[in-house]
Amino acid sequence: MSTTAMPPAFPTPKHFSIDMLRDEARQLVELGTIDCSQPIYVLCQFIPAREWVWVECELERNGFLLRDQIADLNPAQCWSDD
Secondary structure, X not given: OOXXXXXXXXXXXXXXXXXXXXXXXXXXXXXXXXXXXXXXXXXXXOOOHHHHHHHHHHXXXXXXXXXXXXXXXXXXXXXXXX
16 A cells, blocks of 8 residues: 555645734735725735635734734834824
């Protein structure tokens, strides 16, 4: 009986680091597409749905909730205008 490697059930996810998410949020705020008072959940509009679960895991791993504000990801950017 030969053993062959089974292909993964799911494709390998793109890794989303917290720094990548902060950078994405920063760019969207700079463009005026989102604002600092919106919940982090708004980022799901800009990240493919199949990858969102990995984003949620990274946020949770770093102590963020989907209801937290974008300002919580990038406080220096969001509060520098005050």
